[in-house]
Amino acid sequence: MTSVSPIGSRETVAEGLTSLSDDKQSWLKLLMENPAQDDLILAGVHLYLDQASEGRFLNTLKLQKCGEWLGNTAPDRLQIHLAEAAKSSQHPAYQAFRQGLTHSGGLERAYPKAPV
DSSP states (O other): OOOOOOSSOHHHHHHHHHHOOHHHHHHHHHHHHOGGGHHHHHHHHHHHHHHHHHSSSOOHHHHHHHHHHHHHHSOHHHHHHHHHHHTSOOSHHHHHHHHHHHHHTHHHHHSOOOOO
16 A cells, blocks of 8 residues: 655745745756645645745845746646745745746746637
């Protein structure tokens, strides 16, 4: 009997998004390959954005870079969920993340506009 156990927690995902070092990027890519880990990734994204919005200093460039990296890296199945997470608050941290996500064009690649 096998059960799928996560190879991290939402805290480790949020930490990985905060640093975005090469090894953390590789680990996050590995997580994104497994659809069973989608909830863990999204929980980590929400925690990352919540922590950024509560911080004393708002690093919008870092948030934009993270959004852009996720938009370029995340598989199509996650793109709509990432866009929903980015739109879940009007706080400037969420807006900066959303701007990077939009700049990456990930949602448009995942769901192209239908020719009319």
